[in-house]
Amino acid sequence: MSPLAKLRGAMARARRAMPDIVGPVGRRWERLSQWQRRPFYVLALAIAVLAPANSVGRIMAPASDWKTILFNPIGVYILLALGLNVVVGLAGLLDLGYVAFFAVGAYTMATLATHRHWSFWLVLPIGIILAAFAGVILGAPTLRLRGDYLAIVTLGFGEIVRRIAINTNSLGGPRGISGIPHPPSIGHVKALTYGVLDPKPYYYLLLAMIVLVIFVGRRLERSRVGRSWQAVREDEDVAELMGVPSFKFKLWAFAIGASIGGMCGVIFASKQIAITPDNFPFLLSVLILAAVVLGGSGNIPGVILGAFLVAWLPEYLRDASFGKFVVRQVHHVLPRAGSFSDLRVLIFGGALVVMMIFRPEGLLPSRKRRAELAEGQGGMGSLGGTVVVPPPEESK
Amino acid sequence: MLLELKDVHVHYGKVEALKGISITVDEGEIVTLIGANGAGKTTTLKTISGVRPVTSGSVTFRGDNITSLPGHRRVERGLSQAPEGRGIFPGMTVVENLEMGAYARRGSQRKEVPADFERVYQLFPRLAERRSQMGGTLSGGEQQMLAIGRALMARPQVLLLDEPSMGLAPKLVSQIFQIIREISAQGTTILLVEQNAVQALSLAHRAYVLESGLVVRSADAHSLLDDESVRAAYLGGAVGSGGSGGSGGSGGS
Ligand SMILES: Nc1ncnc2c1ncn2[C@@H]1O[C@H](COP(=O)(O)OP(=O)(O)OP(=O)(O)O)[C@@H](O)[C@H]1O
Ligand SMILES: [Mg+2]
Numbered sequence: 001m002s003p004l005a006k007l008r009g010a011m012a013r014a015r016r017a018m019p020d021i022v023g024p025v026g027r028r029w030e031r032l033s034q035w036q037r038r039p040f041y042v043l044a045l046a047i048a049v050l051a052p053a054n055s056v057g058r059i060m061a062p063a064s065d066w067k068t069i070l071f072n073p074i075g076v077y078i079l080l081a082l083g084l085n086v087v088v089g090l091a092g093l094l095d096l097g098y099v100a101f102f103a104v105g106a107y108t109m110a111t112l113a114t115h116r117h118w119s120f121w122l123v124l125p126i127g128i129i130l131a132a133f134a135g136v137i138l139g140a141p142t143l144r145l146r147g148d149y150l151a152i153v154t155l156g157f158g159e160i161v162r163r164i165a166i167n168t169n170s171l172g173g174p175r176g177i178s179g180i181p182h183p184p185s186i187g188h189v190k191a192l193t194y195g196v197l198d199p200k201p202y203y204y205l206l207l208a209m210i211v212l213v214i215f216v217g218r219r220l221e222r223s224r225v226g227r228s229w230q231a232v233r234e235d236e237d238v239a240e241l242m243g244v245p246s247f248k249f250k251l252w253a254f255a256i257g258a259s260i261g262g263m264c265g266v267i268f269a270s271k272q273i274a275i276t277p278d279n280f281p282f283l284l285s286v287l288i289l290a291a292v293v294l295g296g297s298g299n300i301p302g303v304i305l306g307a308f309l310v311a312w313l314p315e316y317l318r319d320a321s322f323g324k325f326v327v328r329q330v331h332h333v334l335p336r337a338g339s340f341s342d343l344r345v346l347i348f349g350g351a352l353v354v355m356m357i358f359r360p361e362g363l364l365p366s367r368k369r370r371a372e373l374a375e376g377q378g379g380m381g382s383l384g385g386t387v388v389v390p391p392p393e394e395s396k
Numbered sequence: 397m398l399l400e401l402k403d404v405h406v407h408y409g410k411v412e413a414l415k416g417i418s419i420t421v422d423e424g425e426i427v428t429l430i431g432a433n434g435a436g437k438t439t440t441l442k443t444i445s446g447v448r449p450v451t452s453g454s455v456t457f458r459g460d461n462i463t464s465l466p467g468h469r470r471v472e473r474g475l476s477q478a479p480e481g482r483g484i485f486p487g488m489t490v491v492e493n494l495e496m497g498a499y500a501r502r503g504s505q506r507k508e509v510p511a512d513f514e515r516v517y518q519l520f521p522r523l524a525e526r527r528s529q530m531g532g533t534l535s536g537g538e539q540q541m542l543a544i545g546r547a548l549m550a551r552p553q554v555l556l557l558d559e560p561s562m563g564l565a566p567k568l569v570s571q572i573f574q575i576i577r578e579i580s581a582q583g584t585t586i587l588l589v590e591q592n593a594v595q596a597l598s599l600a601h602r603a604y605v606l607e608s609g610l611v612v613r614s615a616d617a618h619s620l621l622d623d624e625s626v627r628a629a630y631l632g633g634a635v636g637s638g639g640s641g642g643s644g645g646s647g648g649s
Contacts, residue, residue, distance in 0.1 A: 231485060231496055237447050238483035243471035243500030243550070368487035371530040 011357050030367060048207055052200050060312070063319035067199040073311035075206040076268055080284075081291040081307035082213050082300065083260025088289065089298035089369075090221060091253030092233025093143070094151040096285055097158025100138070101131040101258040103280040105265020107165060110177035110275050120183035124266050131262020132255040134161075139254035143247060146236070158285050165277040176276030183270050194270070202271040209267065213260055214300055220256070229253060234372055283345065290348055294355055296362030298369045305364055314344040397456075398423045398585055399444065399475075399554055404453035406436075406443055413439045415609040416453070421554060421587055426580050428588045428596040428617065430630055431606030437589040438480050440606070441556045444587070445477040446470045458553070471500040476552030478543040480559055480589075486532025490523055493531045493542055497549025508551070516545040519575050537568045544575070554585045561592045573599055593630040597621040605630070 029037075050056070057066025080102060087095045108127035112118045118126075142153045165171050172178075183205070186192040194201050220226050228249045231239035236246050269275050287310055295306020317323030318340040326347075330337045337343060355362070361370050399421040406414040414436050421427045429437045442448035444455060446467030454463045457473060465473075476497075485493050494516060498509050517524035520541040526534065534542060540560055547555055560576065561569040573595050580586050590596035597603055597617045605613035605626065613620065620626045 227492070227496070228499075230487065231499075234485045234487055235483055238479055238485070239496075240447055240467040241445055241471070241477050241479060241483070242496045242546075243468045244496075245466070245468045367530075370487075371532040372487040374486065374532055 014358065026364065026367070045211065048210075049204075052203055061315060061319075064315060065199075067203065069312070069315050071199045071203045071206060071271065072268065073315070074308060075203055075210070076264060077288060077291055077307040077311040078304050079206060079210050079213065079264040079267075080261060080288045081295070081303050081310075082210065082217065083257045083264065084288050085257075085292050085297065085300070085303045086217065086220075086260065087253050087257035088292050089303065090226065090229045090233070091250055092229070093250060093253060094147065094154070095254075095257070096151050096155035096289065097138075097161075097282075098154075098257070098261055098288055099280045099282065099285040100158045100161035101134055101261030102265040102268070102284070103161050103165065103277075104131045104134045104258075105262030106269040106272075106275050106279065107171060107177070107265070108262070109266040109269035110180050111171065113181050113270070114177055114179055117181075120181070120266070120270050124263065127262045127266035128259045129262075131265065132259035134262075135254040135256075135258025136251060138258075139251045143250045143254065155282070155285075158280075158282055162277050162280050162282075165280070172276075174277060176274060176279075178274035180269050180273055180275065196273070199271070202267065206264075206267055209263055213263075217300060225249065225252065230368065287348070290352055294352065294362060296365040296369065299362070299364055299366035302362050302364030302366070306362065310348065314341060314347075397421075398458060399587070400454075400456040401440070401444065402454045402456070404440075404443055404455065405451040406439055406448055407451050408439075412451075413609055414443065417606075417609070417611055419604055419611065419614075421585060423553075423585055424580075424583070425602060426576070426586045426588060426600040428590055428600035428603045429606055430590055430593045430596060430603060432630070433591075434608075435606040436609045437606055438558055439609075441477060441480075441558050441587070441589055445475055445556055468500075471550050471552075474551075474553035475556065476547045476550035476554070477556035478540075478547040478558065478560060480562070482536075482539045482543040484531040484534065484539045484542055484546075486530065488531050489528050490531065490534070490542060491527050493546050494523075494549050497546035498551075500550055505551075509549070512549055512551060516548055519548075519578065520545055536563050537565070540564060540572065544572075544579075548579065548584075552584060554587060555579065556587050556589075558589045559591055560588070561590065561595065569595065593626075594621070 052067050052070055054066075060066055061069050080098070083101075084095065084098045087093050087098070105127040108130050109120070109123050112123045112126065113120065138154065138157045142150060142157075145153060165176075166174050182194040182196070185194050185201075190198075190201075191204055192201055194205075221229075228239070228244045228246075231242060231244050232246045232249055239246050268279075272279075288307070291307040291310040292303050293306070294310065295304065296302025317326070323340050327337075327340050327343060330343060330346075337346075359365075361373050365373075397420050399419075401417055401419040404414055404417045405412065417436070417440060419427075419429075419440070429440060431437055439448060443450055446462070446465060446469075450463060454461055456462065457470070457475060460473070462470060462473065485496060488496065491513075494513060498506075498512065501509060522538055523541055523545055526538065531539065531542060540562075544557065544560060547557075557576065560572050564572065569592065576586060576588065577599060588596055588600060597620055600617040603613075603615060603617040603620050604611050605620070613623075613626065615623075
């Protein structure tokens with residue numbers, strides 16, 4: 001037997017040996033009606049609202065500023081992952097340059113608010129529209145490409161946007177734009193007073209947008225649009241045979257995903273005071289994609305969990321003794337490996353590989369996604385299409 | 397004439413898969429396309445349903461030239477295909493798959509959708525039993541039933557079937573052919589691609605024999621069934637006497 005076949009057999013056995021903890025819970029959840037689910041939504045929202053409390057921070061981030069982390073990276077990653085999920089999880093398009101739309105939103109806020117003194121609330125819709133427009137500009141010529149080809153073009157687009165920012169003087173070049181004003185405060189409520197010191201109001205702003213995006217996302221998913229996306233994701237040619245204008249819906253997915261990225265960018269810039277092209281590296285696109293895939297592409301709770309883990313774990317482990325231990329061990333082998341935040345890419349890479357072996361559908365997958373993967377379908381370019389599904393039993 | 401292909405050429409890159417095919421289908425007919433692997437049968441159906449663009453030639457449906465009409469618009473016009481390899485949406489249930497079949501029907505046409513569900517369940521009682529099962533977990537035969545049922549949900553004038561008997565047990569094959577006959581009797585025109593030439597020819601009114609992208613025979617289905625050269629090439633009937641088998645026997649037209 002070839003080594004590859006042996007490896008596949010071993011993988012299959014390992015996967016069967018894994019206890020399926022999430023499956024039964026997920027199945028029970030799917031049986032609940034809309035009304036029965038409502039208390040859980042309320043509970044989740046309550047947790048999110050109470051999250052910035054100091055007592056939570058002492059557990060979640062003992063050595064750093066929890067509220068800051070809660071806004072960025074945690075909140076930012078969650079909103080970005082929800083946006084990318086529309087593209088990757090719902091429409092099944094692999095986008096490796098998603099950070100571009102985040103950048104478009106952030107730069108919209110930075111230029112319009114600094115140079116023209118437009119208010120945050122005016123810039124927000126403009127940033128959303130401009131990002132959606134950028135999505136259409138990227139999508140219109142490229143969405144006839146499939147899978148890997150699309151991934152490469154989008155990767156290029158992310159880099160082009162960053163290069164443009166670096167090389168455009170009116171965007172501040174490599175030094176970016178500083179002096180970005182904060183959103184105007186709402187009333188005299190402390191949680192809605194946007195200043196320099198307290199990250200909490202920004203977190204609540206982000207949370208409000210996350211809730212909005214979840215709400216709209218759920219609606220879309222269950223609508224004709226959602227069904228069209230699913231059809232395109234599972235088999236584009238057959239979708240076309242059913243009468244689904246696949247190009248149009250892919251373009252919509254790009255535009256909607258991009259607009260969420262842009263929205264996140266505007267909020268990010270409004271807290272940041274200064275932004276530079278370095279805030280929008282390729283790595284961010286990769287991390288957000290990792291969050292979506294890790295959590296369970298196409299499933300909103302999964303995507304949120306994935307984004308939370310990708311954002312929070314490195315922050316937590318950096319200070320935790322376990323993290324320090326890992327860094328020390330790695331330094332034995334690779335003396336110049338750098339700090340924990342440098343190593344997190346390596347660790348995520350490893351974690352993703354392990355995930356793809358044991359749970360290619362992600363931590364909290366949807367039932368649909370599982371069925372698609374069992375068929376080796378479900379878009380996301382080669383990420384979904386070539387997942388190795390080993391034969392159920394190996395021959396001795 | 398309901399559907400007409402005139403001198404259709406189709407390329408995959410530089411490879412010419414169809415080299416000038418002309419086919420007609422009349423209202424109420426069952427027409428079958430037979431031919432060896434790679435002859436261009438699937439490509440012909442894809443050209444008709446619009447997922448494959450033509451290099452030259454024309455496709456006419458109900459008197460309208462639809463050659464450059466995108467695939468998704470052709471369903472609304474009354475063309476519906478059950479694709480080769482079934483093409484079931486694995487993450488959708490049986491009901492959702494059937495619902496996708498009715499995707500192009502909007503507005504007042506939706507009123508008849510529930511009745512069409514019933515019609516499909518009557519043709520395929522097995523699908524009714526498995527309404528909420530995921531498409532991807534159906535057996536091969538069930539998937540084939542679903543693919544045909546889904547194509548019917550569009551209420552097509554012309555139903556395009558690409559090898560509906562592929563990979564099915566003999567008993568199921570004759571069952572599927574029986575159902576095709578029933579669909580035809582209910583008033584749907586059918587263009588059927590088949591490897592299973594004997595069954596296809598005994599079911600169809602007319603037949604075209606394709607060979608390397610060309611129509612080499614077009615005739616009454618029953619006369620082809622009795623034709624020595626066709627038997628030798630596609631029906632396996634006279635392999636012993638034919639010797640070389642293959643393309644040698646099917647020259648005349
Ligand atoms: N996507 C493709 N790219 C390149 N060549 C293709 C493609 N699809 C089909 N072809 C070629 O076009 C020719 C016709 O293929 P087609 O699928 O139409 O054959 P077919 O008659 O349906 O065969 P079968 O009975 O095996 O299904 C073949 O030579 C095939 O190799
Ligand atoms: Mg074929």
